[in-house]
Amino acid sequence: MQGSPRCIAAVGTVYASTGPFVEVLKLEGRFDMSEAAHPRTLFEKLWDNHVVHAEEGRQTILYIDLHLVHEVTSPQAFEGLRLAGRQVRRPELTIATADHNVPTSDRSLPILDPISKQQIDTLSNNCKEFGVKYYDLNDVRQGIVHVIGPEMGYTQPGMTIVCGDSHTSTHGAFGALAFGIGTSEVEHVLATQTLLQYKPKTLELRVDGQVGRGVTAKDIVLYLIGQISTSGGTGYCVEYTGEAIRALTMENRMTVCNMSIEAGARAGMIAPDEVTYEYLKGREFVPADFDAAVAKWRKLPSDEGATYDKSLVYDAANIAPQITWGTNPGQVTSVDKKVPMPAEFSDETEQKTTALALEYMGLNGGESLTDIKLDRVFIGSCTNARIEDLRAAAAVAKGHKVAGSVSAMVVPGSGQVKKQAEEEGLDQVFKEAGFDWREAGCSMCLAMNPDKLDPGERCASTSNRNFEGRQGKGGRTHLVSPEMAAAAAVAGHFVDVREWN
Ligand SMILES: CC(C)[C@H](C(=O)O)[C@@H](O)C(=O)O
Numbered sequence: 228m229q230g231s232p233r234c235i236a237a238v239g240t241v242y243a244s245t246g247p248f249v250e251v252l253k254l255e256g257r258f259d260m261s262e263a264a265h266p267r268t269l270f271e272k273l274w275d276n277h278v279v280h281a282e283e284g285r286q287t288i289l290y291i292d293l294h295l296v297h298e299v300t301s302p303q304a305f306e307g308l309r310l311a312g313r314q315v316r317r318p319e320l321t322i323a324t325a326d327h328n329v330p331t332s333d334r335s336l337p338i339l340d341p342i343s344k345q346q347i348d349t350l351s352n353n354c355k356e357f358g359v360k361y362y363d364l365n366d367v368r369q370g371i372v373h374v375i376g377p378e379m380g381y382t383q384p385g386m387t388i389v390c391g392d393s394h395t396s397t398h399g400a401f402g403a404l405a406f407g408i409g410t411s412e413v414e415h416v417l418a419t420q421t422l423l424q425y426k427p428k429t430l431e432l433r434v435d436g437q438v439g440r441g442v443t444a445k446d447i448v449l450y451l452i453g454q455i456s457t458s459g460g461t462g463y464c465v466e467y468t469g470e471a472i473r474a475l476t477m478e479n480r481m482t483v484c485n486m487s488i489e490a491g492a493r494a495g496m497i498a499p500d501e502v503t504y505e506y507l508k509g510r511e512f513v514p515a516d517f518d519a520a521v522a523k524w525r526k527l528p529s530d531e532g533a534t535y536d537k538s539l540v541y542d543a544a545n546i547a548p549q550i551t552w553g554t555n556p557g558q559v560t561s562v563d564k565k566v567p568m569p570a571e572f573s574d575e576t577e578q579k580t581t582a583l584a585l586e587y588m589g590l591n592g593g594e595s596l597t598d599i600k601l602d603r604v605f606i607g608s609c610t611n612a613r614i615e616d617l618r619a620a621a622a623v624a625k626g627h628k629v630a631g632s633v634s635a636m637v638v639p640g641s642g643q644v645k646k647q648a649e650e651e652g653l654d655q656v657f658k659e660a661g662f663d664w665r666e667a668g669c670s671m672c673l674a675m676n677p678d679k680l681d682p683g684e685r686c687a688s689t690s691n692r693n694f695e696g697r698q699g700k701g702g703r704t705h706l707v708s709p710e711m712a713a714a715a716a717v718a719g720h721f722v723d724v725r726e727w728n
């Protein structure tokens with residue numbers, strides 16, 4: 228690389244000017260740079276392959292291959308470009324959709340909430356003005372940004388992928404370096420197709436052996452967060468390895484990587500393999516010369532002898548279906564356990580946070596998880612609203628009825644997931660069981676749209692955050708797998724899905 232980056236101040240954002248470097252990088256062909264003197268991890272290869280400029284002790288300028296945009300974190304970024312008289316540097320590497328604010332009821336009706344309507348209209352107008360591909364609400368390809376990227380084959384191994392959204396880690400399931408960025412960084416990427424980043428350390432989370440019946444990818448990741456806590460991944464990029472991870476489908480792998488951020492990690496990734504290539508084959512936006520792309524992707528997995536800054540090993544046989552009992556995803560335990568009591572923790576701070584969480588959740592501690600009664604069930608979100616999730620939930624719900632005391636909804640992650648589910652008759656299974664069948668969007672994952680819990684309502688949710696008020700003010704969230712959620716909807720309380728038939 229020649230020269231050093233210049234910085235241009237513009238409306239409070241400092242752009243690293245990368246003009247010549249980006250072109251050099253393109254010409255060199257980044258994958259050919261993956262041969263190095265020492266064995267490298269998947270993360271190190273991805274990082275090295277995207278360095279535009281690095282200086283000791285300073286942030287590195289990384290080239291970004293794919294930028295995903297949604298309505299919540301993009302308005303000020305586009306406004307910044309407009310004020311600075313700039314264009315989007317690589318519109319063809321940028322795609323947008325509306326997901327957080329969209330109502331999941333009848334799409335032909337107007338959006339009643341004025342703020343939601345304004346955000347969605349603003350995104351549509353910005354995309355038009357800046358030449359960015361926008362999947363609008365009438366497009367079957369609209370959906371949660373982390374569901375539609377992989378579904379259309381935009382997400383590919385070896386890429387750097389960013390989005391103004393913390394669950395961008397989902398895309399790491401393909402062996403990509405994918406992470407969330409803030410709105411000022413969204414502007415930076417729009418303007419330059421690069422990003423300034425400090426290099427994270429590497430953490431290997433290895434899960435050996437095989438999980439038992441009824442134990443899902445969601446249970447694996449909730450278990451891991453329970454083990455390392457919501458700060459266990461801070462400062463790290465996680466690589467998930469081991470037999471139990473390799474055995475997962477692509478959609479399951481996305482569920483695992485999705486929640487990396489809930490462990491505090493910068494990103495989470497899984498090395499690509501035949502499962503990855505098979506999933507991508509034939510999707511709309513994969514490289515035209517697919518075999519040549521696969522040949523490059525095969526060089527990505529960590530080299531024999533490569534070392535991580537830290538490695539932790541777990542046994543899949545110890546993982547049972549998980550349920551969160553508290554107000555962060557690390558406050559989680561196995562379905563056959565009891566809600567913990569503050570006194571069970573040795574650390575005084577943890578005793579206090581447990582007491583506060585229990586109070587918010589309306590629990591005393593000591594109750595069996597299977598005795599907890601539910602008011603609502605939400606099957607959806609970028610963690611668990613892909614077709615395999617819906618199939619798994621439908622298989623549990625089939626032939627049963629949702630308990631009279633429960634209101635349950637299924638929200639597909641995208642229009643295409645919805646269509647596929649309808650072709651398979653899953654919508655009928657859900658509707659006959661008494662579930663509400665909705666249009667695609669983030670929905671009750673975060674209550675930025677009409678789908679919300681009422682104060683005090685208790686919900687079994689397949690989403691990824693159980694923070695106070697996350698699903699509506701005063702709402703109480705228990706995170707579970709789609710199978711556990713469907714069984715809870717039928718029973719009216721949590722049940723151990725391993726005993727379901
Ligand atoms: C609205 C968005 C910025 C936010 C995120 O970054 O994750 C949301 O998707 C979430 O899940 O809380």
Ligand code: SF4
Binds near residue numbers: 326392608609690
């Ligand atoms: S589904 Fe939930 S976690 Fe995923 S992007 Fe939407 S709000 Fe965030």
